Amino acid sequence: DKNCSLRDLSPSLVEENRVCGSVSGGGVCYSGDSVGSVAVYFCDDGYSLEGDTTRECLSSGLWNGTTPQCVETEECICDDIGSCSGVNEPAVVGSTVCSIAIGVLLGVVGLYLIQRVRGQDVWPHLLLSPSPPSTSHL
Known part of the structure; x- marks a missing residue:
């Protein structure tokens, strides 16, 4: 996991992490770049989230929990009919x-x-x- 305390990074990296990012099959949005900030994970249609939906930036500079993953779900075979x-x-x-x-x-x-x-x-x-x-x- 990336360090969530972004103060020592270049302004472009800080700005990049404040907006929504992408993860395979979904995305993540950050509320900020300091301790107490929250990362919210979500998955695209056809994927389901395994793991924590939200993670918090701790005083250690790391995100709590583990990085969730978007796992492809089985598609219904009768979609068209x-x-x-x-x-x-x-x-x-x-x-x-x-x-x-x-x-x-x-x-x-x-x-x-x-x-x-x-x-x-x-x-x-x-x-x-x-x-x-x-x-x-x-």
Whole structure:
């Protein structure tokens, strides 16, 4: 991490760090260049932030915490034909993975995460259905 006390740097570097900067897949904005200043991190669409959203400039001249990263998230495969929900959420049995409209007559169809059980084996399974499965299918 860069030293956050910018007083000994050239004026151009100080000014550069007062405005928003970029990180891979997102950016960071600084509230100032002295102790107590805050760095706020954010991610672009298609990325999620892993780590602290904000960091503070300490009296040691370093930022607290660790530098967060913007990690690419999985894109929904039905963007052009439907809407997705829960794509960035942890998968939960019974949750809707994707809802798509298939023609006028068929209507909206959902892709649901369920569990299949055979003997002692349990594994995840995707079910294409016009409505959420009943609990007897989970």
